[in-house]
Structures are given as structure tokens and as C-alpha cells.
Amino acid sequence: MKNSRSVGELLREKREEKGLLLRHVSAELDIDTAILSKIERGERKANKEQIIKLAEILDLNKEDLVVQYLSEKILYEIKDEELGEKALKVAEQQIKYNNKKNSGQ
Template sequence: MSKQKITSFGEYIRGLREAEGLPLRKIAAQLDIDPSLLGKIERNERQPTKGQIKKIAEIFNQDESFLLSEILSDQIAYKILEEESDIDILKVAEEKVNYLKKKKNG
């Protein structure tokens, strides 16, 4: 599955699973979670833990940092939609991140 196509984290994971022809219950067992929880993750109704993301990366031979950035970008996108904010809020957030990095580093 191409990393260039824009999808949600859940859709991306479902696509990986389906591309390999693996049933939901098999991947859920490898993640040591209930299949219904994995289904909710794939439908973007629940967020996976960092530990689950790490296991998903291992199972599907994916870059863990890529998957972490995908889930974080989902969280940001959903928050902007939820608050009915303008996309310009991302510029403000970027400025704050830069400010906080400088402050943290000294």
C-alpha cells in the first residue's frame, strides 16, 4: 500500500491487512486485543496505544515513526473538525511548536 495516498490511520491499517488477505481476528490475536477493538481502530472509532502501534509496525513491516505520525495527524485533523476550526490554526500551532522547542532547548 502506498504511503502517498491520503487515508486515515484506521483505513491504512485495514488496507494493509486486506492486502495480505489476513482476517481481523488473526491480527487482533497477534496484537493481543479483542477483534472488536481492532475493528474500532480500523473504523477510527478508537485510537491504538503506542504499544499497539509498535506491534502493528512489526506485523506489517512498517516504519513505526510513519505510523505514529499518521495517528498524530489523524488526532489533529479530527480535533480541527470537531472544533470547526479553520485550517489556518495549523500555522498558529506550528509557530507554537517552534516557540516551545526553543524554550525547551534553552
């Protein structure tokens, strides 16, 4: 497997690497430091807009960060579901089927 760091881990790592404080980054996001702290520790989820901004502020690869973010959203959705893994596979099938259809195949 490639990279398995959570969004929060990625954010905190990079922020510290850059020597930025919560207050610096949260100011740019226009939120309280408390929320960013929670996001970094996985206690709260960021929203899409914040993820984009964070990628920019911290020079993180935007696509990688968004993919990890969406993946966590999906996993959150099915975290207590026995049938979650099955549902994931069905969802993939249904996306693929749709792609096919809409590309004229």
C-alpha cells in the same frame, strides 16, 4: 500531497494484502477482534502502543504510521472548532519558537 490514507485504511489494506485475519492480528495485540475491526473502520482510535505493534506486525513504515496516527489525534481534538486551523498554526509557531530557544539560538 503525498499520502492521505487514514490509519484505518492503511491497516486494513496491509492486513488483507498479507492474508491475515482480524483474529490473527488482534490476538497479537491482545484485544478482541471487535476493537480491531472498529479501529480499521475508523470507529475507534488505537493507542500508541497498538500503533507501534501494528506497524511491526504488518510491516508498515513505523514513522509514517505514527505521524498519520498523531495527525488524526490532533484533527480529532479540533474537529468541531471553528478556530482549529488557526490554532494549528499557532501551535506550530510555538513549537518552532521553543526549538529555537532550546537549541541556544
